Structures are given as structure tokens and as C-alpha cells.
Amino acid sequence: MPKVKLDHAFCLTAQCEPGKKRTDYYDLSTTGFTLACHQSGYKSYEFRYQDAYGKLKQRRIAPYGDVSFSEAQKIAKKWRAEVIMGGDPAAQKAEKKAVPTYADLAAMHLEYAQLHLRRPENVERVIRVHLLPRFARERADAISTQDIAKWLAEKRKAGLAPATVEKLKVTLGRSFQLAVKRGLVAANPVQGIPRERFNNVRDRYLTPAEAARLISAAEQSKNPQLANLITLFLLTGLRKRELLDARWEHVDHGRQSLFLPMTKNGSGRHVPLSRAALDVIDRLPRFDNCPWLVPNPATRKPYTDLKHPFDTARRLAGLPDITPHSLRHSAASFMVNAGVDLFAVGKILGHKNVASSQRYSHLANSTLMAAVEAGAAKMNGNNS
Template sequence: MIEVRPNGGMTYALRYKDEYGRQRQLKIGNAADITFAEARKEAQRVKGRVSVGKNPAEERKVARTIPTLNELAARYLEFAKADKKSHDIDERYLRLHLLPRFGKLHLNQLRQEEIVEWLNGKVKAGYAQATVNRWQVILSHMMRLAKQWGVPGAETNPLTGIRQKDPNNRVERYLSPAETQRLKQAVDESPNRMLKYIVALLLLTGCRKRELLDAKWDEVDLDRKVWRIPTSKTGKPRHVPLSDDAIGVLRSIPRIADGTYIVPNPMTGKPFRSIFNSWNSARRAARVPDVRIHDLRHSAASNLVNSGHSLYVVAKVLGHAQTRTTERYAHLDNGVLLNAVNAAAQITGTTWAD
């Protein structure tokens, strides 16, 4: 049918009966925008959907309720704040990368090929594959949650079946004794007066950066020489043994503000959100610009292995559920390896060299 209004405007529409026998009317388009032939073709397509039990008017009504990715992200971040420790990282990646590209699209407009092409393009532009993988994980997780929540348009996850690419980022970097000494001098001279305690404890305990920055004094028992981390990366509490050196560092930390946190920001008394700037300055001053904060954990594991401890012991100290994870950190100093092969050669009591 065509509806003609007193002002001369005309609209093509289709009248049909839904699955309950009720009469419905669906607008096809304005006559000024589409031709009669185009309107007739669309009407035939809609009638085809009606004949198989669909209700185009209801489908269009539902389509109007499908949120944009911007709207879903707002709901997701509220959920993540209460459910995920790294919600601040998700917020930053969404705000700076995902939403500027896809935020205005409705969920049913997200296309797998467009997302994959964009992700691949970011790697070519110089972003680390591990970082791009994180963006993929966040977007896919948001769509899975949206489906669980019954959000219209989230029935299909555009990233289903798309495997993450291998980041190939397992850089093995450990501090040598000389580098450790230079780093100690650099952090001692840092304007950030908490940095020297942070770096020392990371090296002496092998803990993760965020575990230490959020640590509280009431979680540490100096008499029993143990630090209880209430929620580790695995989601379970774990106990970190404290060496005499670690105890000495803890006792030397000045108490500030209300004394809740072990290494707080002196300006706020709260945990540091980031220590990158002061750390970056210190590592450059120590002539180790490639050493990352997480490499201090690598070095702690390496020191444990090189002092003769088994991977099982190292795994317990680091909080790994499996020793397979620990093997990545188990760097053995070349001197230790030489001693091992020399000892093995002496077992038979036979000299092979002339």
C-alpha cells in the first residue's frame, strides 16, 4: 500500500497479519527516497519472512533497542569494577582504542572481518601482539557477558572462533650481579623515595608489582617472616616467605599517613597507580633500559634456581600452581651449568682428553 498525506508526502507500507492473526503495518520507506519497484521488492522480502512465522514489525521494534558498543562498555565497566582486579586496564584500552573505532556501532553491526582486519592493522602499525590480543579478549568477553545478560544484538559473538595470534613475547631477561648493583644505586638516588623499597622487595620476594603496591602492613607477620597476599593472580590467597634481607627492608620503610599500606604514594598515602616514570628514569640511569619491572620477578626466580633450589620450591615461592609455569623463569647461570657438566664428567673416573 501507499499512504498519501495531505501535505503531499507519500509512504510505502505493508499490511500483514502476524502469527496471532492480528493485523500489522510496517513502513517500507518514503516515496521520495525509494522507487515503487524497490518498495515492491522489499515488501515481497518482508512477506517471505511473515510466511515462515516471523514478525517484521516486532523485529524492527527489538532492533531499536539494540545498544551501541559505547553503551555496552559503560555497563561492562560497572560490572568489571566489582568483579575484576584489572578493570582499570580494560577501561583504558576501551577508551583509547576499541571505542574510538567501534563505539558508535550497534552490537548487531559488529562484523568479524572488520574487527580482525583492524586488529591485524594495529600490529602492523607497531602495537605489540600481546596488547592487541588483550583488546580482542576484552571485546569478546564483553559480547559473551552481553549474551548472558540477554542484551539484544548480542546473540552472535563476532569473535567466536577467532584464535589469538602467538605474541612470541617470552623475552628472558635477568639482572646480573653488576646490573643489580647499578640498579640499587639508581633507585637509591631516585626522587621517588619509595622506589628503592619497591625494587628491593620485588627482587627479594619475587612477587608481582601490583601485589606489592597494594600490600598492607596487617598482611605481614614480621615475627613469623611471612607475607599473606589475600588475593593473588590465581584468585586465591598465598603466603610469601620473607628472607632476613626482606625483613630488613620492611623494617626500614618509613611509616606515612595512616600507615595502612606498605609502600604508598607519600603524597596521598594510597597505593601508586603507576611507578613507570620513576622506574624508567632509574633503569636508564642504571644503564639497563630494556629491563622491565616484571623482569625483577624473573631475576628472583633465577636467583632461587641458581642457589640450588628445585623448581617445586621456586614455584611455591612465586605462587605458581604448576612447575610448568615456573620453567619459564628458571634461568641457570652459565657458571652453574659449567659446574654441573664438570661434575657429571667426573662420575665415571675416566679421562677422555689426551
């Protein structure tokens, strides 16, 4: 192993010694600084040293030509100083390589979602469509708060809805949160990003005439169950998955109720069914060995989504601004306008707290106003 004074000129012409596969030239001025020359012609700057246990180790600085001689020598001197102070450059590199990528965090997050979430496919879609294309190959400790904030701002600028951008942030933050709990990373960079304030409330309610128009349009749909589903949404106020995943065994005609074993708020509840709702249920087609209340007749399984047939029906009905969730709001508005108090409406809809029902308070005020006007008319002598 020849020892020479390494410099730019020597490294430029240095070659592997004849008959050998590799020759290492050790610098006389910087301990451990080495030029490795291979029989193939490949050359690289290396650094050799003994760790705290006396074990000989080596770490590559860079292939020859990728950095200048002075830059390589500077790195070798820096690492030499670290060794003298008890450091271990090779161990630092191994430790860096051991840091998981975001793809590793995503796989862990998806595994957690499969075990603990009722609808893991929602998390899977956000990770697959948005997070992995941007962060998959990045080391988790290299993803900064600034990087994430900039990316979210770009998503908003590209036209994504504020609620969607917030979902991306929450999902990414959950990936890091799980990694922190398992000791894979030291910190969650998403925590430093403030929550964007936005109003995601959609106060679109169907009038009785609009509801009838939508049902009529749904009856013309190629989807044979669409009219049944829309009618039941309007009569019950159920969430989309609550109705799509409903089973025959949970319909109780005697109690006039539908039992939901698992809801958005995590516990089962009984939803009261009006006589009109039960009449619709009694007319539903039943399929052999099929437990679902309103399944897809082709697959005998619950619908995964109703986007296309619903879009067609709402356009035909001249109601382009409504969504499937508008049907739930409309069911609530019909009850409130009929004089039902907000507490009862909240119980029927499965609201966990009173605040969720307060969005319908202006409707309740309208009903109360009609009541006081009627009382005033009575007091003023209108006894007819």
C-alpha cells in the same frame, strides 16, 4: 483516504489535500502500498497491513526521493508476501531495534568486572581506549567475525604488541560471551577467530652488578620510595601489585614472611622474607593512619604505577631494555643460580603450575653444570 494507481508521475506531483495535515494515497495495484503526503511538503512511502491478530500496523519504507518509486514498490510487495505467509514487518523492525549495541554490551561487561574482578580498571581501559571507539554504535548482531579479524589485523599492522592485540580480542570476546549467557545475542563472533601464536616471554635478568647500578640510580630519583621498591622487588620476586598493595599488618617478623591475602592466582599465600628484605622493611618510613607498606608519601595511598620514575632510573643506570617485571625474573635467577631448586622458586614466586617455573630451567642447568664440574675436578685429584 483516496485510492489511486501509484506510479512515478503521480508521486512526483502528489500533495497533501488542502485543509489537512496529512493525506495517504493507497495504491490500487499493491495492497498496503501507500504514499503519505504531509502539509509541510514531506512525503514518504509507507506500507500498511493487518497482523495475525487483526491489528492495523504501518511501517515506513523510505522518505520520498531516498529511493526510486520502483524500489519502494518492490519492498512493499516483498512485505506483502511476508504478511500473507504470517510475517510481521513492523515486529521485525522492532526486534531489530531491540538488539543491543556494543556500547550496551560494554556497560554490562564493566558492571560484571566491577563485581567479579580484582582489577576492573584493566578491562575498563581496554574497552574505553580501543573497543568503544570502533564498535560502540554497532548493533551486536551486525558485528561479524570478519569485521573483528580485519580490525585486529589493522591493530597489529599499526604496531600494537601481539600480547596487546590478544588482550583486545579476549576482552571483546568476553563482552559477547556475557551477552550470550544473558540471552542478549545469539552467538559470539570472536569465537571464530583463531588465537595468534606469539612468544611473549621476556628472558631479561639483571646481573648483581646491574641490580646494584639500578638501585643506585633509583636512590637519585625524585620518587623517595623508588629505591625501596626496586630493592624489595629484587629480594622477594613479588609481582608489581602484590608489593604496591602490601600492608604493614601482613608483615610477620617472627615468621619472616609477608602474607598476600589475594594474589593473581586467586588465593592467599605467605611469601618468605630474607633478613635483607626485612632490613629494608624496617627502614621504610611509616605514616600515621596509613596501612600501606610502601605508599606514595604525597597521597598516603598505593602507587597506581611506577612507569615514569622507573623509566628515568633505568636510563640513568644504562639499562633501557629492562621492565619492572624484569625485577621478578631477576629475583628468580638469583635464587636459581644460588642452587635453589625450581620447585622452591615456583612456590616463592606463587606459580600455580610447574610449567611457569620451567622458564628458569636453563639457569638451573648452569648451576648443576658447575656442580658436576666441581665433582669431576675432585675426582681427578684436585683435593685442595
